[in-house]
Amino acid sequence: MENGHTREIKNPGPFEIPAQLRTLLMFFVAVGGAVFLGGLWFDARRTWFSFIHNHFFFLSLGLGGLFFAALQWLTGAMWSAPVRRISESFTAYLPVAILSFVILYFGIHHLYIWSHPEQVKGDLILEGKAGYLSVGFFMVRNLIALGLWLFFAHKMVGSSLAQDRDGNFSYTAKNRILAPIFMILFAISYTMASFDQLMSLDPHWFSTIFGVYCFSGLFYANLASTCVLAVYLKRKGALEGIVNENHLHDLGKFMFAFTVFWAYIGFSQFMLIWYANLPEETGYFLHRFHSSWIYISFFLLLGKFLVPFFALLPRDAKRNEGRLLGVGIFMLFAQWVDILWLVQPEYSASGPVIGVIELGIPLGFLGVFGLVVARFLGKHNIVAIRDPKLVESVLHHHQ
Amino acid sequence: MEQNNPTPGNGLKPPELSGVIGFFDAPDLLISATRKAREAKYRDFDAYTPYPVHGLEAAQGIKRSPIPYVTFLAGITGCAAAFALQYWTSAVDWPLNVGGKPFNSWPAFVPVMFELTILFGGLSTFAALLFFCRLPNARKRNFDPRLTSDRFALMIEAPLHGEDPEEAEEILKAGGFQKFSEEEAKGFLKSVGAKEVRTVYAEGWF
Numbered sequence: 009m010e011n012g013h014t015r016e017i018k019n020p021g022p023f024e025i026p027a028q029l030r031t032l033l034m035f036f037v038a039v040g041g042a043v044f045l046g047g048l049w050f051d052a053r054r055t056w057f058s059f060i061h062n063h064f065f066f067l068s069l070g071l072g073g074l075f076f077a078a079l080q081w082l083t084g085a086m087w088s089a090p091v092r093r094i095s096e097s098f099t100a101y102l103p104v105a106i107l108s109f110v111i112l113y114f115g116i117h118h119l120y121i122w123s124h125p126e127q128v129k130g131d132l133i134l135e136g137k138a139g140y141l142s143v144g145f146f147m148v149r150n151l152i153a154l155g156l157w158l159f160f161a162h163k164m165v166g167s168s169l170a171q172d173r174d175g176n177f178s179y180t181a182k183n184r185i186l187a188p189i190f191m192i193l194f195a196i197s198y199t200m201a202s203f204d205q206l207m208s209l210d211p212h213w214f215s216t217i218f219g220v221y222c223f224s225g226l227f228y229a230n231l232a233s234t235c236v237l238a239v240y241l242k243r244k245g246a247l248e249g250i251v252n253e254n255h256l257h258d259l260g261k262f263m264f265a266f267t268v269f270w271a272y273i274g275f276s277q278f279m280l281i282w283y284a285n286l287p288e289e290t291g292y293f294l295h296r297f298h299s300s301w302i303y304i305s306f307f308l309l310l311g312k313f314l315v316p317f318f319a320l321l322p323r324d325a326k327r328n329e330g331r332l333l334g335v336g337i338f339m340l341f342a343q344w345v346d347i348l349w350l351v352q353p354e355y356s357a358s359g360p361v362i363g364v365i366e367l368g369i370p371l372g373f374l375g376v377f378g379l380v381v382a383r384f385l386g387k388h389n390i391v392a393i394r395d396p397k398l399v400e401s402v403l404h405h406h407q
Numbered sequence: 408m409e410q411n412n413p414t415p416g417n418g419l420k421p422p423e424l425s426g427v428i429g430f431f432d433a434p435d436l437l438i439s440a441t442r443k444a445r446e447a448k449y450r451d452f453d454a455y456t457p458y459p460v461h462g463l464e465a466a467q468g469i470k471r472s473p474i475p476y477v478t479f480l481a482g483i484t485g486c487a488a489a490f491a492l493q494y495w496t497s498a499v500d501w502p503l504n505v506g507g508k509p510f511n512s513w514p515a516f517v518p519v520m521f522e523l524t525i526l527f528g529g530l531s532t533f534a535a536l537l538f539f540c541r542l543p544n545a546r547k548r549n550f551d552p553r554l555t556s557d558r559f560a561l562m563i564e565a566p567l568h569g570e571d572p573e574e575a576e577e578i579l580k581a582g583g584f585q586k587f588s589e590e591e592a593k594g595f596l597k598s599v600g601a602k603e604v605r606t607v608y609a610e611g612w613f
Contacts, residue, residue, distance in 0.1 A: 279514050279515075282514050321479075323475070
């Protein structure tokens with residue numbers, strides 16, 4: 009604490025990822041692109057199912073970055089100031105998400121039975137939903153949502169970056185006004201996006217908690233990815249004197265809490281449907297329990313909840329960067345499996361299908377995601393260096 | 408302020424010296440004084456603050472509390488007890504057909520298992536906190552009324568209090584801690600920046 013108030017924090021500046029890693033990511037993009045194009049020729053329906061799985065997973069990672077940053081401005085949090093920029097960097101993916109949604113337009117007929125008028129005709133439930141589930145409306149409202157997210161990312165992350173130059177408090181003040189507006193719009197639009205893009209894969213089924221379920225996964229994955237990237241940058245020495253085990257401890261607590269939150273929401277959805285036992289609702293879980301999908305269902309209980317729960321329960325685990333890195337990567341994998349579990353039973357009811365298509369396409373998305381985030385980190389400071397809370401946050405934890 | 412302490416030689420049993428206390432005006436002064444007290448190998452000392460001060464436990468060298476283990480075990484017990492209660496009542500003692508579901512319908516038990524995990528964990532944490540902090544203790548007195556508003560204090564206690572004297576003597580000889588003397592401890596507190604130093608006599612706990 010001595011002389012603490014006048015201490016300057018050394019600006020770590022931008023971060024250049026190693027050339028080998030960049031080459032690897034480019035290789036991933038090439039593999040993903042080749043598999044996607046080959047897959048369309050080989051088995052278009054299966055390829056589109058894999059495409060929407062990974063589209064939604066990475067869209068949620070990018071949007072999660074904005075949600076986390078907005079949450080910090082909304083609450084005026086102090087602890088998170090040194091890691092907020094890392095989360096902001098994920099929003100660099102949002103323009104790509106718009107592109108991948110536009111590409112998805114060409115797969116609508118492979119994915120959604122509601123897009124076939126001849127299948128809707130005569131089906132009372134689908135006829136009733138036809139006004140909402142139509143290709144034009146689907147595209148328009150989801151593009152509006154994506155545009156809205158990109159707009160807020162541009163405004164809020166833009167203010168955060170501008171503050172790096174002159175340290176003007178008005179940027180924080182602006183974000184404090186935008187953040188609550190974003191939160192409300194985010195809650196509505198992300199619920200809509202998850203209903204439209206994932207839940208309508210089975211248009212007969214409905215669950216009002218589905219949006220919250222997807223949100224719990226979004227925040228879960230965001231905390232894990234922020235933690236993984238923070239530990240990576242720390243190990244590269246880029247966060248020297250800024251992020252220490254106390255900040256990682258706080259992130260670890262958040263990861264732990266939202267592991268429980270996901271389980272809570274997942275169980276809430278399951279238990280009400282199980283209890284009421286209504287035919288139009290139970291089919292969803294019957295597909296996922298009465299086939300080899302049951303193994304994936306058990307994996308989610310174990311791998312998405314119990315393993316991270318016990319791995320992060322002790323205090324020392326949350327302060328150990330190696331443990332956090334391992335658990336974070338595992339949590340991202342579990343989230344990826346969870347989206348697979350939401351999407352793929354509509355393609356293959358008898359059990360999960362994992363082949364070149366299902367492994368190649370995520371590599372392509374991972375490559376693109378990695379490259380755009382790396383570009384962001386290479387262009388901007390990796391820490392919001394003039395954030396009004398930064399000095400306090402770094403010192404608070406050094407005391 | 409000295410009148411708070413019983414004066415020796417007033418005809419009653421002479422009060423026992425329990426330590427010396429030094430007062431500070433700011434939390435960072437207290438933290439650095441506490442660190443120095445630990446470095447000087449005083450065996451028993453404690454800090455008093457009007458609100459939780461970040462970093463004080465580290466300066467005092469306090470070990471991690473055993474309370475989390477109590478919470479963990481109690482939580483597991485609560486979870487198991489809730490399952491046992493529901494299993495026994497709905498599948499063994501009084502089986503009822505509810506909506507055609509099996510008697511042992513575990514999904515229906517989960518909310519109660521969750522609640523009892525929290526209930527057992529929470530109440531046990533509270534009980535363990537009272538136990539480890541030796542609370543409630545109505546006899547423990549406040550050394551200074553301002554300790555609950557704007558003053559910070561470090562008390563160096565006279566050791567060998569209620570301990571095996573031979574064992575204590577051995578640790579002392581091995582250099583395990585510093586021998587306590589009232590004058591020396593007062594001088595130490597002044598040297599680390601205490602604004603005011605007093606002697607504390609046994610009363611209640613002390």
